[in-house]
């Protein structure tokens with residue numbers, strides 16, 4: 269547990285030190301939201317209807333940028349091999365990285381939500397639930413994202429490989445997160461929210477377990 | 490079962506192939522507890538490959554390895570906690586400071602030095618708050634040494650710990666190793682500097698093409714030449730030249746080697762061999778274009794065994 273705390277602290281510290289980069293990602297995400305709102309036009313009803321989907325799309329695009337940044341420091345310099353020297357299971361280091369990435373993505377989401385509220389009129393009556401949903405969705409993106417950033421770290425064309433690998437895997441997460449967001453924004457007369465959140469949570473659980481196991485295997489290769 | 494493990498590292502018949510290259514070719518080693526053991530060899534001799542197999546980073550194609558009485562099996566975490574490892578090249582996150590990097594490594598080990606102690610060991614106190622990004626090559630090397638020592642390991646693997654260091658930093662690194670020896674730690678290091686091996690190591694294995702070709706204390710190895718000094722000379726141009734037989738017959742000359750116009754004589758007593766050599770040359774109307782004498786070193790042992798120098802092997 270000590271080891272996990274130390275590793276998480278290191279990840280967060282590194283993120284804090286590279287915050288200028290995160291800022292550019294925020295601008296990127298906000299720009300994506302802006303463009304998509306223009307594509308829909310001034311119809312307030314249509315904007316609200318699509319807000320959930322576009323919010324997650326913007327988050328997904330931004331996530332590929334932040335995840336790569338998080339591994340860049342280590343991979344450019346083959347520090348992954350260094351992990352094997354430590355008397356620490358690599359899996360612990362993976363979870364520290366994934367938790368840090370989750371926090372960063374959730375924070376990004378929390379910044380993008382107000383933007384979406386302004387652009388799409390996407391207020392919700394349950395802001396806390398929306399924040400919980402952001403964390404859950406971020407976790408669903410972060411675990412496979414962290415893993416794939418490691419896998420493709422050595423491939424030359426990692427900029428193109430990462431999204432290629434990440435997108436298909438996170439489709440279920442995105443669908444569930446989008447659905448749940450729409451329900452929070454538009455209202456939930458049929459009480460479907462719980463089902464979608466359960467689905468989302470289930471996928472998160474699966475990804476976090478599988479990715480943790482696979483990270484150990486990849487690093488030892 | 491013996492209660493005490495006498496050998497810190499034992500490996501037998503180690504083989505590692507990369508495609509058609511046999512990097513390690515049936516290598517045997519035994520490192521005793523508390524000694525500083527050196528692997529000396531030219532580039533590509535297989536030193537890094539061997540040490541990485543011993544560290545459990547690399548799996549051998551054949552052979553067995555026992556480290557601190559254990560084999561590499563399972564995740565090896567308990568064993569890892571007792572080792573300190575400096576890779577030939579390690580990189581650390583550029584945006585952490587030196588002290589933060591050491592604190593991180595320290596938190597991974599169950600026991601060890603404090604960050605301040607580790608900094609003091611490698612004399613990096615002044616750089617404690619500097620970012621890794623801003624360190625010079627030699628300072629990075631010292632940081633990686635500190636990271637290897639911060640868990641207070643029983644057995645330390647150092648792969649070319651002084652390559653790229655300036656003479657002063659090299660001497661500091663030597664002091665660190667000598668301090669480890671004093672505290673009863675076992676050190677296995679690789680190097681291609683023979684002065685380093687001669688000065689630091691209790692025993693040295695000379696490695697070439699994946700095999701140990703000589704083993705012993707630096708003194709024993711040099712003594713195996715049968716001569717304490719090496720006379721090197723060259724005669725340019727044409728005309729009569731001394732033959733190997735003539736040279737071998739000179740007083741106190743033990744061995745003669747020739748490389749183009751350059752000759753190497755292994756001699757026991759310089760004051761008898763050199764005048765005789767000059768006399769032979771003078772008889773033939775020649776003068777040496779070069780003449781030098783040095784005490785025999787591990788380098789000479791390597792040359793004697795392989796016919797090549799460590800640098801151009």
Ligand SMILES: Nc1ncnc2c1ncn2[C@@H]1O[C@H](COP(=O)(O)OP(=O)(O)OP(=O)(O)O)[C@@H](O)[C@H]1O
Pocket residue numbers: 507510511512530531532533534535536537538539577681
């Ligand atoms: N991953 C690898 N793939 C292919 N060949 C390799 C690999 N690692 C090492 N080799 C080869 O194995 C041989 C031994 O390499 P090794 O790195 O062990 O030498 P070394 O003694 O450490 O040399 P140096 O003094 O240059 O560090 C070399 O011929 C090298 O090219």
Ligand SMILES: [Mg+2]
Pocket residue numbers: 536537538577648649
């Ligand atoms: Mg090497």
